[in-house]
Amino acid sequence: MEPINWGQAWSIVGGGLLTTFVIMTLLAVITNLLGKLFVSLEKRKEAQGGEAK
Amino acid sequence: MNWYEHHDGILKIMGVQMGFANLTLPQFIMILIGLGYIYLAIKKEWEPYELLPIGAGMILANLPLAGLTSQPEPGMSAGMAGVLGIILKYGLYLWTILPQFIFFGIGALTDFSPLIANPKAFLLGAAAQLGIFTAFLGALAVGLLVPEWGFSIKEACSIGIIGGADGPTTIYTTGMLAPDIMGITATAAYSYMAMVGIIQPPIIKLMTSKEERAIYMKPVLRKVSRIERIMFPLVATLLIILLIPKSAPLVGFLFLGNLFRESGVVERLSNTAQNELINIITILLMLGIGASMPAEKVAEPRTLLVLCLGLIAFAFSTVGGVLLGKIMSKFSKTPLNPMIGASGVSAVPMSARIVHHLGQEANKRNYLLMHAMGPNVAGVIGSAVAGGYFLGLFINF
Numbered sequence: 001m002e003p004i005n006w007g008q009a010w011s012i013v014g015g016g017l018l019t020t021f022v023i024m025t026l027l028a029v030i031t032n033l034l035g036k037l038f039v040s041l042e043k044r045k046e047a048q049g050g051e052a053k
Numbered sequence: 054m055n056w057y058e059h060h061d062g063i064l065k066i067m068g069v070q071m072g073f074a075n076l077t078l079p080q081f082i083m084i085l086i087g088l089g090y091i092y093l094a095i096k097k098e099w100e101p102y103e104l105l106p107i108g109a110g111m112i113l114a115n116l117p118l119a120g121l122t123s124q125p126e127p128g129m130s131a132g133m134a135g136v137l138g139i140i141l142k143y144g145l146y147l148w149t150i151l152p153q154f155i156f157f158g159i160g161a162l163t164d165f166s167p168l169i170a171n172p173k174a175f176l177l178g179a180a181a182q183l184g185i186f187t188a189f190l191g192a193l194a195v196g197l198l199v200p201e202w203g204f205s206i207k208e209a210c211s212i213g214i215i216g217g218a219d220g221p222t223t224i225y226t227t228g229m230l231a232p233d234i235m236g237i238t239a240t241a242a243y244s245y246m247a248m249v250g251i252i253q254p255p256i257i258k259l260m261t262s263k264e265e266r267a268i269y270m271k272p273v274l275r276k277v278s279r280i281e282r283i284m285f286p287l288v289a290t291l292l293i294i295l296l297i298p299k300s301a302p303l304v305g306f307l308f309l310g311n312l313f314r315e316s317g318v319v320e321r322l323s324n325t326a327q328n329e330l331i332n333i334i335t336i337l338l339m340l341g342i343g344a345s346m347p348a349e350k351v352a353e354p355r356t357l358l359v360l361c362l363g364l365i366a367f368a369f370s371t372v373g374g375v376l377l378g379k380i381m382s383k384f385s386k387t388p389l390n391p392m393i394g395a396s397g398v399s400a401v402p403m404s405a406r407i408v409h410h411l412g413q414e415a416n417k418r419n420y421l422l423m424h425a426m427g428p429n430v431a432g433v434i435g436s437a438v439a440g441g442y443f444l445g446l447f448i449n450f
């Protein structure tokens with residue numbers, strides 16, 4: 001059994017938590033922006049539909 | 054000629070050919086554990102789709118002389134490989150394709166709308182991966198206390214990933230990093246997923262006050278349009294895989310299944326992924342997991358340690374989710390029940406149901422299911438990301 005390199009172990013933990021949070025935060029931001037974009041597009045479409053009527 | 058001499062030949066044949074004469078104590082223990090799983094599945098209805106075939110796999114694999122777990126080898130005579138051995142070799146150890154197809158089916162079954170409607174839930178899904186890294190450190194720390202029981206870094210990654218509460222991710226990651234302990238980690242992951250109703254409530258109650266659990270959240274989330282539901286798997290696949298390429302086998306298949314579902318144009322394929330395919334793969338995978346638990350290792354201290362560390366991982370994942378839930382609750386403009394953080398572990402949908410149930414227990418008006426489903430499906434993504442991160446450190450395809 002090789003001795004554990006604790007420096008490597010802690011960097012794996014730090015890197016892992018950071019990676020997970022960064023990716024999930026990016027997903028949250030992109031999803032939020034896409035949501036806002038599509039909601040506003042839908043509202044505009046509805047408004048245009050209302051005017052046409 | 055006495056009775057024994059007269060029946061000598063028959064007794065010898067019985068000694069060689071009868072299972073009873075060849076049954077070892079570890080095999081007997083494994084058969085008892087298998088029976089226990091079947092009992093829990095039938096009597097308690099704990100995750101029966103998983104526990105029943107796992108239990109059956111354990112029993113079948115540990116019947117002496119049956120040869121069901123003989124893996125195909127070059128030069129082996131025709132028909133000598135056992136069916137469970139073929140599942141183990143090609144489905145789990147060599148090709149590791151079964152977990153990916155399970156993810157494909159999960160993607161086709163999952164409605165990501167609660168997450169798309171409330172993207173903050175992504176953060177809760179990330180926080181609930183805390184247990185993965187806690188158990189990783191715990192597994193390494195074992196070697197400090199008792200060096201001969203110590204785990205390597207790769208084994209520690211595989212043990213930690215149990216904390217994601219995600220069976221396929223655990224199997225895939227362990228299969229790639231530490232196949233020797235796959236039977237134990239996979240069994241632990243599915244067992245704890247089945248016991249999520251016992252593990253999570255006391256931790257949630259310990260970490261939250263009754264007032265916090267009673268926080269009322271409006272039961273309605275915004276309606277998510279079809280185009281958003283189609284865009285989501287595409288955007289998420291590209292983003293995650295471009296950042297962590299090694300997560301592709303899991304994340305790619307999860308979102309491929311989801312794209313089939315949300316596209317609305319391949320209904321037959323989506324239905325197959327949601328039903329026949331996932332059912333067939335579940336049978337093969339669960340039988341394989343049951344068969345992969347080696348009898349000779351069942352009573353070893355390292356096996357028991359993996360089970361303990363898996364439980365610690367599960368507990369800390371719940372703690373991580375609830376902690377971030379509490380922080381978000383303090384700063385959120387709209388009321389946020391911190392308990393929904395606990396559903397960030399990816400035991401879908403059990404974890405969300407538990408949070409919903411606890412919410413109703415504290416406040417009858419509460420209907421937290423949809424709010425808890427967001428972090429719950431985010432947890433599936435989070436654990437696949439963490440698994441891909443571990444693989445990226447050690448595996449070069």
